[in-house]
Amino acid sequence: MAEYDHPSLESLTLLGVLRGLADPIRLEIVQHLGSVPEASCTALLGDRPRSSMSHHFQVLRESGLLQTRIQGVQHFNSLRKVDLDERFPGLMDVVLAG
Amino acid sequence: MAEYDHPSLESLTLLGVLRGLADPIRLEIVQHLGSVPEASCTALLGDRPRSSMSHHFQVLRESGLLQTRIQGVQHFNSLRKVDLDERFPGLMDVVLAG
DNA sequence: GATATAGTTCGATAAAAGTCGAATTAAACC
DNA sequence: GGTTTAATTCGACTTTTATCGAACTATATC
Numbered sequence: 660m661a662e663y664d665h666p667s668l669e670s671l672t673l674l675g676v677l678r679g680l681a682d683p684i685r686l687e688i689v690q691h692l693g694s695v696p697e698a699s700c701t702a703l704l705g706d707r708p709r710s711s712m713s714h715h716f717q718v719l720r721e722s723g724l725l726q727t728r729i730q731g732v733q734h735f736n737s738l739r740k741v742d743l744d745e746r747f748p749g750l751m752d753v754v755l756a757g
Numbered sequence: 758m759a760e761y762d763h764p765s766l767e768s769l770t771l772l773g774v775l776r777g778l779a780d781p782i783r784l785e786i787v788q789h790l791g792s793v794p795e796a797s798c799t800a801l802l803g804d805r806p807r808s809s810m811s812h813h814f815q816v817l818r819e820s821g822l823l824q825t826r827i828q829g830v831q832h833f834n835s836l837r838k839v840d841l842d843e844r845f846p847g848l849m850d851v852v853l854a855g
Numbered sequence: 856g857a858t859a860t861a862g863t864t865c866g867a868t869a870a871a872a873g874t875c876g877a878a879t880t881a882a883a884c885c
Numbered sequence: 886g887g888t889t890t891a892a893t894t895c896g897a898c899t900t901t902t903a904t905c906g907a908a909c910t911a912t913a914t915c
């Protein structure tokens with residue numbers, strides 16, 4: 660696998676981002692990523708099946724909430740906080756405060 | 758019909774509110790309500806069936822996003838902006854700006 | 856009381872989203 | 886090349902959510 664392509668800043672929509680956040684697992688992932696620079700999928704796994712988590716990471720990536728950097732066999736996820744702050748100022752602050 | 762009971766400020770959850778917002782029709786309703794003091798259901802109907810809209814109003818009410826005042830045969834909906842601003846400061850500003 | 860109006864509730868259907876095991880890919884390492 | 890590790894993809898299934906016509910409730914008006 661080469662690399663993911665992430666949606667551009669301009670293509671992000673409020674509805675898309677809200678849909679990305681509107682799931683308990685994904686909200687938890689996002690909030691966790693608010694407190695660390697980045698995290699691998701495994702680090703956020705808990706006791707859930709990998710395939711479920713992989714699905715949620717995909718949704719988060721496609722809605723523009725996180726970006727994934729591939730290093731060797733690991734995928735490091737981080738919040739697209741700077742982008743999100745520019746596009747939807749204040750949103751991430753509320754989400755991470757909640 | 759007597760009156761609706763709306764969830765208390767403390768019982769609102771971020772996830773619940775995000776779920777309420779994560780639908781195109783509901784987001785549109787909320788954003789519209791951001792620009793008017795209140796609106797009846799019919800006023801926001803467009804060309805959609807009443808029963809569908811009634812469902813969305815119920816979801817919005819239960820997630821704490823709006824309150825409904827009954828006056829005669831009409832139901833007037835308004836954003837719970839003050840409550841939401843207190844509970845999730847900044848959230849509504851982003852949503853209404855989007 | 857009959858009629859009109861505003862909105863809800865019911866119930867059936869359709870569409871969307873989440874779950875998760877099994878198979879697969881891809882890199883790393885011996 | 887074989888093995889381990891990290892994560893994805895596939896596909897089948899379940900659950901949740903949305904849609905919307907038809908019947909219903911409640912208020913207002915004549």
